Amino acid sequence: MNKKISIASLLVALGIVYGDIGTSPLYVMKSMLGVNNGYVSKDLILGGVSLVIWTLTLQTTIKYVMLTLEADNKGEGGIFSLYTLVRKNAKWLIGPAVIGGATLLADGMITPPVTVTSAIEGLTLVFPIETRSIIIIVISILTVLFLLQRFGTDIIGKVFGPMMVIWFSMLLILGFTQILQYTEIVRAINPYYGIKLLVTSPQSVYILGAVFLCTTGAEALYSDLGHCGKRNIHYTWIFVKISLVINYLGQGAWLMLREGSIIKDNPFFLIMPSWFVIPGTIIATIAAIIASQALITGSFTLVSEAIKLNLFPKLQVRYPNDDKGKIYIPAVNYLLYIGCVLLVLKFQKSENMEAAYGLAITITMIMTTILLSQYLRFNKQKKVMSILIFVIFMVIESAFLYANLFKFVNGGYVTIVIAGALIFLMYIWIYGTVIRKRFNQYVNIFSYEKHFKSLKEDKELPLYATNLVYLTESQNYKEVERKIAFSLFNKQPKRAKYYWFINVRVTDEPYTKEYSVKTIVPNEAFSIQFNLGFRIDQKINVFLYQVIQELACSGEVKFTPKEYMISNNNKCVVGDFKFVLLEEILSNESELSRWDSFITSVKLLIKKLTVSPAKWFGIDTSNVEVEKVPIIVGKKEALTLTRIS
Incomplete structure (x- = not known):
C-alpha cells in the first residue's frame, strides 16, 4: 500500500x-x-x-x-x-x-x-x-x-x-x-x-x-x-x-x-x-x-x-x-x-x-x-x-x-x-492463555441437535431472547467449550428462537473484514467466524446485526416480524439480542503447580481490572448477561463419602 x-x-x-x-x-x-x-x-x-x-x-x-x-x-x-x-x-x-x-x-x-x-x-x-x-x-x-x-x-x-x-x-x-x-x-x-x-x-x-x-x-x-x-x-x-x-x-x-x-x-x-x-x-x-x-x-x-x-x-x-x-x-x-x-x-x-x-x-x-x-x-x-x-x-x-x-x-x-x-x-497474559487452552474441554455442538429441539419445545421455560449469542474461542465451527453447553442446557436452560456461536479470529493482515456462517441446526443454531485485521476495532454488536440482517434478507434465517415491529429503511427486522458472557474464576478443584496457579490467578485479576469483554467487543451492555464459570484445571482425586446410620 x-x-x-x-x-x-x-x-x-x-x-x-x-x-x-x-x-x-x-x-x-x-x-x-x-x-x-x-x-x-x-x-x-x-x-x-x-x-x-x-x-x-x-x-x-x-x-x-x-x-x-x-x-x-x-x-x-x-x-x-x-x-x-x-x-x-x-x-x-x-x-x-x-x-x-x-x-x-x-x-x-x-x-x-x-x-x-x-x-x-x-x-x-x-x-x-x-x-x-x-x-x-x-x-x-x-x-x-x-x-x-x-x-x-x-x-x-x-x-x-x-x-x-x-x-x-x-x-x-x-x-x-x-x-x-x-x-x-x-x-x-x-x-x-x-x-x-x-x-x-x-x-x-x-x-x-x-x-x-x-x-x-x-x-x-x-x-x-x-x-x-x-x-x-x-x-x-x-x-x-x-x-x-x-x-x-x-x-x-x-x-x-x-x-x-x-x-x-x-x-x-x-x-x-x-x-x-x-x-x-x-x-x-x-x-x-x-x-x-x-x-x-x-x-x-x-x-x-x-x-x-x-x-x-x-x-x-x-x-x-x-x-x-x-x-x-x-x-x-x-x-x-x-x-x-x-x-x-x-x-x-x-x-x-x-x-x-x-x-x-x-x-x-x-x-x-x-x-x-x-x-x-x-x-x-x-x-x-x-x-x-x-x-x-x-x-x-x-x-x-x-x-x-x-x-x-x-x-x-x-x-x-x-x-x-x-x-x-x-x-502472564500469553502463558495464562496457554494454561487454559491446555485443559480447555470442547464438545461437538452438532451432537446436541436433540437438546436444541427439546429446549425449543419446552414451553414451561420463558423465551430468554430472540437471538441468544455466545462468544467462543474455538475456530472449529463444529466445537464449542463445554462450559457454553453447560450454560445453555443445564445452568438456567435458555430457550431462544435462534442461537449464535461467535468466534473472532485476528488475522495477520491489518484491515481484514470478513465473516463466514455455518449452520448447526437449520433456521435455529449457527456458527459465525469473524476474520478481523489486528487494526480493526472489534465492534461485534454492529457486525453481528449486519450479518443476521443479511441472512434474514436472503432467507437463510426465516424470521417473521411482528406487526408492531418497526423496520428502519425497509431493512429486514431481526428481533432482540442477548449476549451471554462467561466470566472465569479459578476453582478450588483445580490441580495446578504453584507457578501455573499464580499465573492463572494474576491473569484473572488483571481481567477484572481492565475493560470488560462487553465493552471490548462493542456489545450494548443492556443486552449482556454475565455468568461466572469455574475453571477446573486437571482433576484432584475424588473423595467418596460413606453413609452411616
Missing part, C-alpha cells in the same frame, strides 16, 4: 515520522562532550561527528529506511506488524516480539522528558533560570500535552508538518553557517576518524553510548509507516538526513574553533546568534512536543496491536477523530504521563536523562534485526542476505548495547525495570 506523493503527504510524513530522530541534535553533541567533562579535543569532535554520520547511514538509512520499511504488512509497520509476518515460521519468534515491544514502550517513556527538558534548558543562555523552574515548565508542558490526547490529534497534527519544515530548515541553516566558519569539519565524513576515535580513546565505550542517541528514533520511524507510506518516508528522509548531518557538522565546526576549551553549555544553542536564542528555543520546544506526540500516538498503536494479537490485556480503546488510524487508550495515556513526570522529578536535568537514555531501545533494535532476518529468510527466500544482514547489524547493535550497558547504573535501570514489568505482564 503505497500512498500517493504530494506536498501534503510529504508534510504529514515530516510531522509524524521524524519527531524523535529529528530532535536528536538537541542532546547528542552535548552528551558526547559530557563524556570528556566538556573538554573540546580535535579527535573527539572529528571522530564523534564521523561516528554520528555513519550511524545515521548504517542504522537509520540502510537498516530502517532501505530494508525494514520493505517488510511492511499491507502498508503497516512496527515490530508487532513484522511479527505477524514471520510468526508462522517459528513459535519462538514471539519472544523477540514481546521483548522488542516492551523495551520500545519503556524507552519511549523517557523520550518526552529528555527532548522537552533539553529544549527548555536553552533559555538558560538568556535568562538565569534555576533547575526547579525548568522542572515546573517541563511538567506543565507535558501535562497539557497528555491532557490534549483525549480530544484527538487532528488539530495539532495539521501544524506538525509545517513546524517540522521550519525545524529542519533551522537545523540546516544553523549548521551551514558554522561550516562556512571552519570548512575542514567536512573531513568528519571520512569514517577513518570515527574508527580512530574508537580504537585510541580510553572513553570509546561512553562515546559510543552518546553517539547512539542520534538514531534512537529509527524504530519509531518504522512504527509510523502506516500513517505515511514508505515512498513519502523515502523522499522526506533525504531532506531530513541532510539537515541532521549539516547541523552535526555545524556544531562540530563551532567546537573545533574552540579546541582546548571546556564547554559546559549545549553546543546546539551556542551555535545560534544571541538574538535568535529565544526564537530558536521556542522552535526547539515545539519540535520536542511534536517528538513527544509522535511517541505517545506510537505507543497507543503499539499497545492496540499487542491487544488484538492477544499479547496484552484488553484495554479501552477510543477513536477521538474520524481517522481510524488515530486512537486513544486512556490507561496507556495515564501511565505514560505518570512515568514521564516521575522521570523528570528523578533526573531533573537533561544530562542525567541522557545518561539513562538509549539502553532499552538498543534491545528493541536487536529484536527487530532478529525478526527482519527471519522475514528475509522465509518470506523473501533470501537466505544469504538474511545471514549477512543478521551478522552486520548484530555486530553494530551489540557494540551499542555493550556501550549502553554502562548507562545501567546511571539510570538506565529505570527503563529496564519498566520493560521487565511489561514483559512479565505480557508473559
Whole structure:
C-alpha cells in the first residue's frame, strides 16, 4: 500500500515520522562532550561527528529506511506488524516480539522528558533560570500535552508538518553557517576518524553510548509507516538526513574553533546568534512536543496491536477523530504521563536523562534485526542476505548495547525495570492463555441437535431472547467449550428462537473484514467466524446485526416480524439480542503447580481490572448477561463419602 506523493503527504510524513530522530541534535553533541567533562579535543569532535554520520547511514538509512520499511504488512509497520509476518515460521519468534515491544514502550517513556527538558534548558543562555523552574515548565508542558490526547490529534497534527519544515530548515541553516566558519569539519565524513576515535580513546565505550542517541528514533520511524507510506518516508528522509548531518557538522565546526576549551553549555544553542536564542528555543520546544506526540500516538498503536494479537490485556480503546488510524487508550495515556513526570522529578536535568537514555531501545533494535532476518529468510527466500544482514547489524547493535550497558547504573535501570514489568505482564497474559487452552474441554455442538429441539419445545421455560449469542474461542465451527453447553442446557436452560456461536479470529493482515456462517441446526443454531485485521476495532454488536440482517434478507434465517415491529429503511427486522458472557474464576478443584496457579490467578485479576469483554467487543451492555464459570484445571482425586446410620 503505497500512498500517493504530494506536498501534503510529504508534510504529514515530516510531522509524524521524524519527531524523535529529528530532535536528536538537541542532546547528542552535548552528551558526547559530557563524556570528556566538556573538554573540546580535535579527535573527539572529528571522530564523534564521523561516528554520528555513519550511524545515521548504517542504522537509520540502510537498516530502517532501505530494508525494514520493505517488510511492511499491507502498508503497516512496527515490530508487532513484522511479527505477524514471520510468526508462522517459528513459535519462538514471539519472544523477540514481546521483548522488542516492551523495551520500545519503556524507552519511549523517557523520550518526552529528555527532548522537552533539553529544549527548555536553552533559555538558560538568556535568562538565569534555576533547575526547579525548568522542572515546573517541563511538567506543565507535558501535562497539557497528555491532557490534549483525549480530544484527538487532528488539530495539532495539521501544524506538525509545517513546524517540522521550519525545524529542519533551522537545523540546516544553523549548521551551514558554522561550516562556512571552519570548512575542514567536512573531513568528519571520512569514517577513518570515527574508527580512530574508537580504537585510541580510553572513553570509546561512553562515546559510543552518546553517539547512539542520534538514531534512537529509527524504530519509531518504522512504527509510523502506516500513517505515511514508505515512498513519502523515502523522499522526506533525504531532506531530513541532510539537515541532521549539516547541523552535526555545524556544531562540530563551532567546537573545533574552540579546541582546548571546556564547554559546559549545549553546543546546539551556542551555535545560534544571541538574538535568535529565544526564537530558536521556542522552535526547539515545539519540535520536542511534536517528538513527544509522535511517541505517545506510537505507543497507543503499539499497545492496540499487542491487544488484538492477544499479547496484552484488553484495554479501552477510543477513536477521538474520524481517522481510524488515530486512537486513544486512556490507561496507556495515564501511565505514560505518570512515568514521564516521575522521570523528570528523578533526573531533573537533561544530562542525567541522557545518561539513562538509549539502553532499552538498543534491545528493541536487536529484536527487530532478529525478526527482519527471519522475514528475509522465509518470506523473501533470501537466505544469504538474511545471514549477512543478521551478522552486520548484530555486530553494530551489540557494540551499542555493550556501550549502553554502562548507562545501567546511571539510570538506565529505570527503563529496564519498566520493560521487565511489561514483559512479565505480557508473559502472564500469553502463558495464562496457554494454561487454559491446555485443559480447555470442547464438545461437538452438532451432537446436541436433540437438546436444541427439546429446549425449543419446552414451553414451561420463558423465551430468554430472540437471538441468544455466545462468544467462543474455538475456530472449529463444529466445537464449542463445554462450559457454553453447560450454560445453555443445564445452568438456567435458555430457550431462544435462534442461537449464535461467535468466534473472532485476528488475522495477520491489518484491515481484514470478513465473516463466514455455518449452520448447526437449520433456521435455529449457527456458527459465525469473524476474520478481523489486528487494526480493526472489534465492534461485534454492529457486525453481528449486519450479518443476521443479511441472512434474514436472503432467507437463510426465516424470521417473521411482528406487526408492531418497526423496520428502519425497509431493512429486514431481526428481533432482540442477548449476549451471554462467561466470566472465569479459578476453582478450588483445580490441580495446578504453584507457578501455573499464580499465573492463572494474576491473569484473572488483571481481567477484572481492565475493560470488560462487553465493552471490548462493542456489545450494548443492556443486552449482556454475565455468568461466572469455574475453571477446573486437571482433576484432584475424588473423595467418596460413606453413609452411616
